[in-house]
Amino acid sequence: MSNRAAKFGSIYFGVFGAIVLLFGIAGFVVMGVYGMEGVTWGPLEMSGMFLIWEAIILISAGAMYLSSVSKFGEVRQLAKSVAASIMIWIVAGMAIWAMIAGSIPGGEEGPWFNPPVDFIATYAPPYMPAIFLLPFSLAIIYFIRSRRRSVTA
């Protein structure tokens, strides 16, 4: 990976890691204050029986991003960021999967399959934090490619 890419990665994942960490801490606070009922704040939702685990995973991912920023160009440091990104993909992926699974059947009293309007409505906000973090975590792909290019060059 070039020095420039490594420096950019270091700054990017430093800021992003801090945000992920803050979301994780917020999850803990919400769990402590409101329990599994959680809160909804505009398009953001923190609730559900897995909230505590999501908070633990986000805090861990945030800490792993932050610990990877020093000498980000080294492969071991990059691997920490990759692992942290995978953790976010798992949490966000499962939130998306929950929406997909909930959007297909038509409900207890309804038809076999959800009508199109209800199907689309399932995907409307609010979303959990990991879904907002997901697109920003995808930046790791650029750094993986950047490293691959520098290795093959």
Added chain:
Amino acid sequence: MELTIDQRWDLVERISKETVEVGVYEPSLKDALADVTVRPATGIPFAIAVIYGFWAFFCEFAGTLFTDGFFCKIFDGHWLPWLQGVFAGTPAWVFNIFVGDPLADNCFEAFGVLSSGIFLAIGVVLPAIVAFYLIFAILEDVGYMPRLAVLVDTLLHKIGLHGYAIVPTILSLGCNVPGVTAVRPLETRKQRFLAIVLLSVFVPCGAQIGIMEGMIPGLIGWVFLALVIGYFGVGWVINKIVPGESPEILMDVPPYQMPTARNIWAKLWTRTSKFLTVAVPFVLLGCVIVAVLYITGAMDAIASGLSPVITGVFGLPQDTAAAMIAGFLRKDLAVGTIGMLAAGGMTITVFQVFTAVVLLSIYFPCLATFALMIKELNWKETLGALATLIVMVFVYGAILHLIGLSGIGSSVWVPLE
């Protein structure tokens, strides 16, 4: 020509200079990622994320999409009314065995072999098993399971097992039957005995988890906590008591790789078909036996006979004896019975439900697992396992009863719709 030792070494050196290229090894990103996932500081949080993903996928696939989304509607709306129509003119005992309660409007509460039996096996357990083994096969083929084994190796050594025991343990979360057979690669008889006892008692199967997830979603975490404490606590005691060795092993940790659809399908099919052929007949047999016990009045007699233990030692309502008996046959059936009894008017507190579900998990392996235990262990070991179970269930039940007397979870439990 004969060479001296020095000449041989010189020759080796000359050949190696000409043939071996020495350089500095630069680990690839895959190597570094493999390293990150086995180091405790980063590997444990990563493992938590993987297990979270495993569990979340399981709940949504089995619960939301298939069981609640489609199977409840098929079985309650079409299958049960059809059965009730077909068996309408038959003698009462035939109706009770095959269809169950004539007033039931859902398969979960009917308790007939063709209503509840088929619904549990196909509508509840099968999606759970498929979801579980699908993810398990992917994790195996990606190469994550050996890393998880390395991560938990130190912990499992405390109870006389080694890291590989995590594979049959997790496998048992799907169905205890393949879990018990998967202990064969463990090194010694002692380790195999330990693993079989622990996983057949403290590891709830996918069927039971599926029912618990639907019936007591708020308590399921506590049930798991109680089972994990039991797994390690009882494991530690058995390790101290049972003679034998627990040797170290060297484990091959393969590199991460992309799973292939063909392998995943082969594993999924092998394991699921084993469940369908070995465990499902026991689900149906369980329904028949429970129905016969109710029809003949034997259930009431056994329940009153067991009441000093059920109420005195475990602090549970006497009516839960029926569930405990059903638990000998199928644990998922037994957990469901508690829900049915509560729905039918039995007063039971939240803590008593928790106690009953924990005791149901630990007091005896299901019939299918027990049959396999006899096959895998000799008679002496099987009797040892049973003696351990009896002592353990009384100690565990009494401890939970004492905790319950403090007033924790004393509100009346209301079953979910």
